[in-house]
Amino acid sequence: MKKIKIAILLALLSTGFSACQDDLLDQPNPNTLTEQQFWKSESDAQQGINAAYAMFYKPGIWSRWMYFRLDLTSDEGFSKSPWIELGDWTRFQYINYNFWEGNSNTWRDTYKAIFRCNQVLDKVPGIQFTDSRKKDQILAQAKFLRALHYYYAAILWENVPLVLKTSTPEDLPKQNTLEEVWAQVIKDLTEASGALPGSWDDANVGRPTKGAAMALLGKVYMQQHDWQKAKSAFDYLVTGEGKGYYKLVDNFQDNFTHLNENNTESVFEIQFSDANKGADGDNTNASMGNTRAQFFAPRSIGWSDGQARNWIVAEFKKEKTADGKIDPRLRYTLFYPGLEADFGDKIYGRSWQWDADEAWFKKYSRDYYRNNEDYYSQVNERMIRYADILLLYAEALNELGQTGDAVKYVDMVRSRSKMLPLTTAYPETGTDKDKFRERLKIERELELCGESLRWVDLKRWGDLDVQSKVDVISQRDPDFKNFVPGKHNRLPIPQNEVENNINLKQNKGY
Template sequence: MKKIAIIAVVSLGLFFTACEKELDFDSPNEIQVSQYWKTESDAQAGVNSIYAMFYKDGLWARWMYFRLDLTSDEGYSVSPWTELADWTRFNYINYNFWEGNAVTWRDTYKAVFRCNQVLANVPNITFQNEDDKKKILAQAKFFRALHYYYAAILWEDIPLVLEPSLPSDLPQQRKLAEVWTQIEKDLNEAYEDLPNDWADDQTGRPDKGAVKAFLAKVYMQQHKWTEAKGALEYLISGAGAKYSLVSNYRDNFTDVNENNSESVFEIQFGDQRKGGTGEDQNAAVSSNRSQFFAPRGIGWSDGQARIWLVDAFKQENTKDGKLDERLRWTLYYPQLLADFGDKTYGKDWEWNNNEAWFRKGSRDYYRNNEDYYSQVNYRLVRYADVLLRYAEVLNELGSTAEAYQYVDLVRARANMNTLATAHPEIGNDHDKFLERLKMERVLELAGESVRWEDLKRWGDLDTQASVDKIAVRDPDFKNFTVGKNHRLPIPQSDVDNNPNLEQNSGY
């Protein structure tokens, strides 16, 4: 039975004050902020409301994947909804376009608001056990950091709101370096009070390992390689070394073996409620990703995978001369049946020879269509990613020879030869190792929402020459303007309404 321990939704609204005294009254059906934040149960429900933000359209229920997967060179869109497709190919005209930009901005700051309410009010509540209070506050800090992390990846220079906001607030825009500093602060403080493990009925809450994984991501985006090394070592050889690769690669992408030994942090999705994505009691706790990314006839097919990914998998066979099994579970593509004998799916679908779709997270193992209520958890960080990141960090720190073993751990599960055997030309050359590691990350992690941050970290979006190379495999990058499209425009309505906000350069 899937454990969904964190889906309570609490509506903690902001209330406007009427200008006229006689119009200033409280609704008997609404709990005011002054009436709330009194008990431990209030605090727990408050922190649970932060988890509920994963199930909103602008974040991980739907549109975040368009930003991170489809905008990268791994994916694209040919949706008949032209404006939606344009936001995956750098044709940004209406900066307020809801599905492409504004809803993710709104839901990000809505999530931050919920974190801030917990952090501002829970310290004043008396707990029987102070450790329980600390854990609630630590979760709020972790999630504030998480949401600011993805906001930094998408927009970079953003407001840092650290207190419960009011409608009249005009928050100051901060430079990316300040945003990273705040994220680091929140994560380091969260680490102190989160447990090494949670009880089974609390599955899905972040622990110390999840914190260290996100710290590593933050450090790596800033090229703080020494700090990243320390964070990753906690997970690999330190006090938090409890992770291992599961033997069955596909177990990372179905609901059959969730929260397994490879999972560092995953979003808990469920299909027990069939409502919308609002704040009502029947609101869904599901993922829409598979509905939008499935092939035509199975889902909406608003998001597809680039065919170069299929070719990348076929560049190197396994030890016994077969195709890399990861290809089978990563992508749908026209030769799937011929390559793997996958007779159940793919044979009668409507696709062209140059088309592919993301398979991870699909439910073809027990049904032949998708809908808006996928219960398959989304693994934001898994151990294979940690190992490949550690190899990258070691290479950056001049320990290329030491880095090989961590790539080999990932390759071994796929029955691939060691990296040195398959690619002896790399040797101890930093640049050659990095170029190969870029491909290793594709083969292991394609379609898992890490490629966009990878491209930014590697500097592949910083020069015309590097963007031109990307455009060879993804023609959408012919629209990419260096110095502009590495980040999204801020919704124009926010810029117009807040004199402390400046639109990102180039827009």
């Protein structure tokens, strides 16, 4: 019996020693905090929302590939890249729906960004704040950012799953209709606009304001052809209480360099930087730069995987300024063979050495102080610009039958570039709704070319819905000869997502 007691005692001691050893080893790593350890303080909440902003620097979305989806797929741009599959995704020749650079990376980073927003929305309400207004503003930022990412998901794929809670690997989210996605974006933006300030202090410049939320809300209504609600949203910026925050800057070029960022014309812009020149991961030295300029620069200056259609140059030259000169916006919009002769500007310090029928996007390039490009452009992306809002406001007014009132908002944009008043140059646009609409399409191209808006415009105008209208586009952009209305209006959902989720169906036509 004594031996048994001794054995039991030794076993207990051994178990206790083992447990003590496990406890000693089971220590939290301050560098890899768990969810349970992290979401505790106001500081945690602020870091959480900042992590959502960090998604802007990922290549799947606004650091790189979004420009291929929006600028090059439209009739403004195209690709002659030797990377054939990359070029095919600007020519509506989608073979591999899982092509990383063309589709899957953008899908992945979009939902990764939404995940970070959902974490904030799920966790921050349980954190105690000394100032409840700050908590409301953090939640409002998360709603704005989630709405922004779903807005572009709706533009690209249309029928996407609405994931509104922090997701887990086991989730199989249900697919939603485009109408349901728009409804959620409207809900998020409406709620965000109630808590966001009209402006931020200098330390927080770049966060969305109420004006940014109302502008994006108006854009959603525009895509739905709900002209009255779009006008009402834009009223805040154009005629309402937010009017004092926004006006056009005198110098058109100031909207596309790093020298006058976050100016009065900026409604919302992504804050890029060349401070950290690392890779595109999530470490402390991750890149915060924009790679668009590197991929869109002319050959021997950048990668030249994307360039502009030459028809745009001719469109700029159809109408002279009030003093008989070339529209000055052309100078800062495109590199083209006649740039030096027309304005005295070289291309990154060089005279033209490319093909006679070529053109390249100049907006967001750094030719004004460099002779080459790299992956780390610090030039902010002006995602929503006041000139865009003024032209959308005019479009909404025209569709509501208020063509005469719409003219002055187009003239506000034209006058900066010393163009004649709209009805002086095109008299019938002041009274004819259809002719105003057709002219406005050109006005938007001249003002906004290369700003990732044209694909959205073509969808809103219905120019991609029927073959006869697509045929017109194909005359200026041969890539549209491959375009199938009802199919290519949206991207295919990555096939591996469809195969791994029984609740997803591939988009129509694919």
